[in-house]
Amino acid sequence: MAEEEATTTLETTLEFTPTWAVATVCFILILLSILLEHLLNLLGKYFNRKRRKSLIQALDKIKSELMLLGFVSLLLTVSQRRIAKICIPKSVGETFLPCTETSSDAEEETICAEQGMVSFLSRQGIEELQYLIFVLAFSHVLSCVLTFSLGMAKMKTWESWEAETRTLDYQFLNDPRRFQLSHQTSFGKRHLKFWSDHRFLRWPACFLRQFFHSVYKVDYFTLRHGFIMAHFTEGTNFDFQKYIRRALEKDFGVVVGISWWIWIFSVFFLFFNAHVFHNYLWLPFFPLVMLLVVGTKLQGIMTMMCLESPHVVRGPLLVKPNDNLFWFGKPKLLLYLIHFILYQNSFQIAFFTWTWYKFGFRSCFHKQNEDIIIRLAMGVVVQILCGYVTLPLYALVTQMGTSMGKAVFTESVSEGLKKWRAKAKKNLAMENTNHFSYATTSLDASPDTSLETSLDHSPSFTLAAASFSLERDGPNPISDSKIVALEIEGEEQVNGKGKQKGKILFQGEKRV
Secondary structure, eight states, X not given: OHHHHHXXXXXXXXXXXXXXXXXXXXXXXXXXXXXXXXXXXXXHHHHHHTTOHHHHHHHHHHXXXXXXXXXXXXXXXXXXXXXXXXXXXXHHHTSSOSOSOOOOOOHHHHHHHHTTEEESSOHHHHHHHHHHHHHHHHHHHHHHHHHHHHHHHHHTTHHHHHHHTTSHHHHXXXXXXXXXXXXXXHHHHHHOOTTTTOHHHHHHHHHHHTTSOSSOHHHHHHHHHHHHHHHSOTTOOOOHHHHHHHHHHHHHHHHSSOOHHHHHHHHHHHHTTSGXXXXXXXXXXXXXXXXXXXXXXXXXXXXXXXXXXXXXXESSOOOOOOGGGSGGGOTHHHHHHHHHHHHHHHHHHHHHHHHHHHHOTTSGGGOSHHHHHHHHHHHHHHHHHIIIIIHHHHHHHGGGSSSOOGGGSOHHHHHHHHHHHHHHHHHHHHHHHHHHHHHHHHHHHOTTTHHHHHTOOOTTOBGGGOEEEEOOOSSSTTTTTEEEEEEOOOSSBOSSSOOOOOOOOOEEOOOO
């Protein structure tokens, strides 16, 4: 069998390859793998030292994606011969081709040709598909990193805005004792125009506004004030800019991954690359259109919050966070749309790069100059527009949901709260066990007199009247922050055969 393969193919097998050549290639591959793993570990240690847990989770997702792609590549390598030997009718194999000219002299093609059929997928095609998968993964990760880097660079200017909120000038301009009409405020002057009350005029205006300084300083101040008033007390010294940055880092961990539904869309993208669909005329525009729709919606949410604010305001204009302003009441839906947009755009760039590398710049995939120009132009435009315009707008507006995210706490505070909660639950479990065992022993010893002796000296004592309040002393996680209340309720007296009913209520107060 090996001799037949050696004679029928032009490639040399490992049986006739020098061992030093095999060892050299293996050494180089292993060395590159170790270097890549070492670099990822160094990056993880850097994020851990900076307490950037969200970025560590994003890095873990990248590692898992690399492992998944390696497994897919292994499956393709192992099964490529069996897949290539699957023969289908020639009429079926000539449908939905990306190129009209086909030529192949592979062994599997010859076997199928003898039967008057064609191969389902040739071994060369499987090898080229492996290249596409790896280029796609690399392009997606690189696209996400560039997009979020642009967004972070844009939001770097918000640090000066946050510092301005602690100045006397800002406090004087936003004096809560001053009353004014909503359209007289800076936020109202920006959003309350003649077109604001008309839906057919409002959405085109919001569409155009995202291209001209999408986030103004007054937008940041107003949404910051609304967020603090909704979740904190007035006058709280809360760093809103750092909170947005932490929330965006968590979102980056979602976007950089490739979910199962993203893989399904990848299959559809590959299918629509057939020449009968002329996808170069519409598929590259799809992520741009979706991105503009998302940006328009975000601008519209700010305008709607301004319209829903009271006409007479005290101090700065107060906007109320509300999930109903978002599509289907889900602010996170916008994150998944941005995820899909970035992936689709990276797919367009990866597909162009892959065809250029494997088939040349002037292949059947890019016969028209318009195709090359459209794909490259749309890829660059979507990358810049998403990173520098839509992403900062998304990071600010999505904080206007009804609930605040976990990123409101820093990593150290979050870890401290988790440890406090775990230790408090452990202490409560120990206390409950001790008190239950004590109550069981007392009831079994003398159901008529034990409770009278230990709790209430009245002979007509009822379980409903018993209430214990336990508070631990000493420096432990539940002192001055957790009070355990044990309440025993019952409808009848304890007199031998009376019915008993017990209930434990835990009441806690969380202080940060």
